[in-house]
Amino acid sequence: MAVEVKVFQFNGCNKCFTESILLKLDSEDKVTYIENPKGWKEEKTDIAVITGYLLPEDGKILESITKNSKKVIGYGDCVTMGGIFALANQNGHKITPLKEFIDNASSINGCLGEIMELNQEIKGKSPVKLKGLCTVCKRKSTCDYMEAVHRQIEFEESDVCFNDLGYQCNGFVAQECKERCIDYDAPCRGCKPMVARSGIRMLGMFGTLMGNIEVATEHSVKGATDKLADEDDDITRSVPDVLGNFFRFTLPTSGLPQGRIPSTGSVLEDVFTGRLIEELPLIAGLLAGNKSISLVLNILEAYETGTKMEVGSCTKKIRKHLRKLEGDLGKATESQDAQQYKEITEKIRKIAGNMNLSNLFFGGFRSKITEYDNFDEYKAHPFDVVEGSYAHGCVEYKIDSDGKVTDFKIKEEAL
Structure with missing residues (x-):
């Protein structure tokens, strides 16, 4: 039976919002898109789908949506757990999961949210039982202690x-x-957790595997017997951004207190500040919606140009094609053409690995795009951390000698 669905985009990235255009394919449901919930005129609906991150001031609108809907579904990490934008909570922001507003709302985790799961939830079907990521990974674990x-x-x-x-x-x-970032030689950062407080659990598991690594334990002048993190040691030097790597999508649900780091005044800039240079393309691919390709490439090209990193002609050609596909994607989403959107995103996935662009990296790409390519023509390569300021297009950032971002500026109107 056909149902009426209204999809609401709140704050931040619109990637899940635009992905929901695929609901129009092979469906009799009436789907309406509301890009500005504050200007929405209250109407009854069967299903309300919420995308984008939420702030305390969104409570009244959510109350109105709940009152007019038979069912509310949170679609994507930003709305269900805080997502990537909630890293800004380290700077005092209050990005809040949907469950704190609507306790009986359904949740579909993921960055990006999966359209098949959303379709099943709308139809009231039982969700597909998902496997643990490790069970479908081509890499195999030995569970031995790591040496470094x-x-x-x-x-x-x-x-x-x-x-x-x-x-x-x-x-x-x-x-x-x-x-599946892991299919493109990019380690998982946990956008689809299978346990509560997954960041804490992962921190404990990774800490166990680090059992052979030396830590500082000499007593302090105050008589303490454990100086872990009081002084740098092999562990603290190797894991300089615990928050960004272990709690990338789940900070508001982690149980950790709200941060007190002074804000830049911009949620987006606060997300990037404190992150590691090698993580920037992975993060940028998650949060700029239809402009993610441009943002990732601007970040990469800023550093490549500033450090005189060699980038081959094949890599440049492929990147140029990706920028064109981004323009085509914008037209498809603006016209809400579901078939065109599907075709363009499939082309992007073929090159970039996925819609989070996990295959893009400094100097080239992490993995082969097609089986018979000469991978050396566009392969990413190791690089040195060089302290300094870097700028290209809409972004400008500074990193310290450890490769940690100390300042990040972005022309948000360009996104």
Whole structure:
């Protein structure tokens, strides 16, 4: 039986909002899109789908939506758990999960949210039972203690589990998902957790695997017997951004207190500040909606140009094609042409790996685009961290000697 569905876009990235255009394919449901919930004239509906992150001041609108809907569904991490934007809560922001406004709302986690799951929830069907991500990963774990922790500024071709090699991967606590960053040599950051407080659980598991790594334990002048994190040691130097890597999507549901770091005044800029240079393309691919390709490439090209990193002609050609596809995607979403949107996103996925653009990296791409390519023509490569300021297009940022972002500016009107 056909139902009436209203999709509401609140704050931040519109990627899940635009993905819901696919609801129009092979469906008799009447789907309406509300890009400005504050200007919405109250109307009854069967299903209300909420996308984008939420703030306390959105409570009244959500109350009105609930009153006029038979069922409310949160679609995507930003609305269900706070998502990537909630990293700004370290700076005093109050990005809030939907359940704190509507306790009986349904939740579809994921960044990006999966359209098949949304369709099933709308139809009232039982959700498909998802496997743990590790069970579908091509890499295999030994569960041995690691000898060192590594950052993703270096690569190691292997079929061994990222964690065993010393690269933190949150697949231990995640469910399988459509985006599958792990298929493109990008460790999982846990957008689809399979346990509560997944960041805490992953931190404990990764800490256990670090059992062989030396830590500082000498007593302090105050008589303490454990100086872990009081002084730098091999662990703290290797994991310089615990918040951004372990709690990337789940900070408001983690149980951690609200942060007190001074805000830049911009949620988006606060998200990037404190992150690691090698994580910037992965983060940018998550939060700029239809402009994600431009943002990722501007971040990459800023650093490549500033450090005189060699970028091959093949890489430049592929990137140029991606920018064109981004323009086509914008036209498809503006016209709400579901078939065209599907075709264009399939082309983007073929090159970028997924709609989070996990295959894009400094100097090139993480994995082969097609089987018979000469991968050396566009392969990403290890790079050195160079302290400095970098700018290109709509972005400008500074990193310190550890490769941590100390300042990030973005022309949000360009997104």
